[in-house]
Amino acid sequence: MKTTEHTELIRRFADDFTALQEAVLSQMNGVCAPETAAALEHASLVGPVTVVLAHADVLARGAVRRAELSVQPPERLRQLRAHARRVRRARSQAETRYKEERARRLGRRSRPVDPLEWRVARTAFTSAFHETLRQELRDRGLPDGTPQAPESDLAQWAWDRRTAGGELPAPVRALRDCDDDAFVEALLRDAREEENPYLPHDAVVERWSRHARAAQAWGRYAIGRAERDVLACPLSARRTRLDALDDAYQDTAVLAARSREALLRVTDLHDRMRTDVTTGPFAELLGQCRAAALARFAAAEPAAWRGVCELVARHRVDCPEQTDGCPHCHHALAAVLADAPPADTDDDGEHSAAVPADADRYALLTDLPDTAVVAVADAAAGDESALSGYGWAAEDGTTGHGDSFASSSGEAEVIGVCAAALSLLERHEHAPVVVLCDSTEAVGVVEAVLRSGDPAASHRTLLFPESRQLMDSLVRHRHRHRVQVRWLKGHIGHDLNETADALARLALRRATGRIPPSAARREETRIVRSLGSGAGRLPAAA
Template sequence: MTTTEDTELIRRLADDFSALQDAVLARMNGICAPENVAALEDPSLAGPITVVLAHADVLARGAVRRAELSVQPRERLRPLRADARKVRQARSQAEAVYKERRAVHPSGTPRPVGPLELRVARRAFPAAFAHALRQELRARGLPDGTPQAPESDLARWAWEQKTAGDELPVEVRELRDCDDDAFVQALLRDACEEENTHLRHDALAERWSRHARTALAWGRYAIGQAERSVLAAPPSARRTRLDALDDAYQDTAVLAARAREAQLRSMDLHDRMRARMATGPFAELVAQCRAAALARFADAEPELWRTMGELTARHQADCPEQADGCRRCHRALAGLVADTVPAASGKVGVAEPETATAPAADDRYALLTDLPDTAVVAVADAAVGDESALCGYGWAAEDGTTGHGDSLASSSGEAEVIGICAAALSLQERHDDAPVVILCDSTEAVDAVDTALLAGDPAAAHRTLLFPESRQLMDRLLSHRHRVQVRWLKGHIGHDLNETADAFARLALRRANGRTPRAAARREEARILRSLGPGLGSLAAAA
């Protein structure tokens, strides 16, 4: 093929979703035409290939699920499962290729880097350098924060800087300014009804990427509901319900593809805005302000500056990446420089080591020492699936009671919240006025429930609670909020109640998705209960 023909083929594949997906799957199966194989290697297609494989991945898993629920013979399931594994592997490989190619600037040249000393100072002593930069900005009559672009909402910032072109179209402005629920509904209509071309506008790229995952979760919710409907019918009467399940997978496949496209557009926007910052008058202003701030830093901390200069000079003398500007070396050098600072130099703003937000492992039982003897303590856990929003939860209490069930959740955190609420509601009914304490190994779930209990409003946990099932449970729990506490417990450390809750959660999920028959589930439940033994003991005593 000629260069013109190659270019035309690449353009056609980029513009035609179905043609690109057919070519990618044909290459995966070893039956792709040579000219298509060559075209698929073009760097411009690396991102679009991840989009079509996100779509194909959901459809392949949907084909497997339909076959499972229609009780197909094992020999007919094997090729479907093998194909789903191949698509998943191809998707992982495509994501890795895209990541590698994105590491190089679209122009083919590495992204520009600042002077090594500047990058070391900013990383090792962020507070001190930020103070020097603020002084320089004020001396120039510039507001704090200039001349840096924000980490998010780059498109709005670009418009404020008069760099993004003309006035926004009305449809784009409406999508940008509507509330989050309305925006998610627009994404669902885009995927399930009619494509909205306005979403591709730069002003919406980051918001689209931010909310695409929520829209995708609602697609998985539809799959979960359809699965439940199929499993409620006998195998001989499932055809119509299986068709509805197919429809849910088709819609979710489009949502997955559009979510990946949104990510690509957001990353592309970031690249273009960062590139714009690196050129022209704005770049000159950035360089001048940072260089002057570095000089102020050196004047304020001469000994520190001398030490940093010596270390960077020695490093650059024999660094194999010197020709590349020591692009990644500042991280290690910042650690070396910070180690040379005496403890008394805390005023320079040495970066503090990160601390765990969760309680230390040694404190996980001490948290219960303040409870009254009448307190009822239980551990809750949850399990989520890959294909749909179906989840399982389980709990086990010190008094020997246990429970498990299934629901729908958008994330593992939401599933854990459902488990906490189910355990607390059940135990408060069994124990008249006793305080109920639920332990859980998910910090997200503990924080969400605790926030809602303190506020007296389920909306306070809206970032974790997306679906009506969890919100309704939380609403019920709030009427008992003065009797309920939630606390964090380190998970999977061999504690009986934690392991029991986990086993029940996994059993409940397998039962909910039909992978464990009713009789087998009863036998497994009995086995889990036998493993507890006659004496549960207390969590506090287990320390």
């Protein structure tokens, strides 16, 4: 194949989404022409291939779901499931290849290595050194922050100065300035109606990527509602509603592809920002700030600085990496100065957050009055649609379960907590109610709302109207101080926890039509009966 033809084919795949997807799927199925396979290996297509496979993955799962709900012949269903597995496998492989290609691209870039003394001082005496750097930045009229790209205010400041050449187009300003709900609506219109050419603009692309997950959640919400409509009618009358389910999967496939595209564009933006802060005038400014901060540190902490210099001098005598600037040696040297084992660090040398020693704690119930009613709530979130199930079991022997819509496992868990609390508040008019849950996110959200009395405190987690209505109902009881929510370590053998989990999974299977009603009733009876006499009060350290 001629070079010009090969280049033209690559260009065509880069510009034509449909052509690229057809080529990728034909390669996946082993029927790809050699010249097409060669073009698909080009580095410029590594990212776009992940986009088309994100789209194909949702469509493949949608085809399986339609076949399940329309009772297709077993052989047809097996074929569709096998295709969906192949697409999922190809998507995983494409994502891996993209990460490897990106790592190679970053590895080829020469990144200046800071002086070893600077890195050792920063790592061993983090607080003191960062204070000197902050002082230096303030004296120069620069924003606070460590000069790491693209996360810090200083890097963002430099990028904004470099790119502030002209006025933003009006549609870009509108996207930048609108509230979050309006921005998500714009993403939904982009997927369902007409592609928005302004989303990739540097001024809004990070916001696009940040809110793409919320837009995808609304796509899954549409799938869940369509799925529920299909299951509500007999097989003979499902044709129209199955078409609506297809439409919901089509929209969600576009949302998945656009979400992946947003991530690729943000990655490209961050790469350009990194280049900007490691080369040219801004890199020189950073070097001056660091050198001045180091001088400030040496003057403020002379004993510490002397220890750094002496240790580095001894180290350089026989270090095999000395010619490369000892790029990784500062961790061990800083540990010697701190008289502690090397701390876990990220790629930029910053300290990772330590895991607290009591992270594996349990819910302590020793402070509860004897009149308190204690229950455990759990939830099960679906993979393909927003349908979710919840279940709860209480010490008084009562249980409950049901289904709703959730954008995440956290939202599903909050639904379970609210449903359990509201049911027990109604059943026990004066007793305090304590609901345990193994989701730290859900516990934090409900606690924040009960403490503040403002349901809006939960809106970052609660996306859908069903969960927000439950939270609004629960917050009305806060003035009586009758509701508490606490964290409980999950799946450690407690009867109430296991019962709640089993009921949540049963509710999800029933909501998605994966268990017949008669079998669901038998399963519910078995779960509740297995709780039986074991539903006594939880131990003091549960």
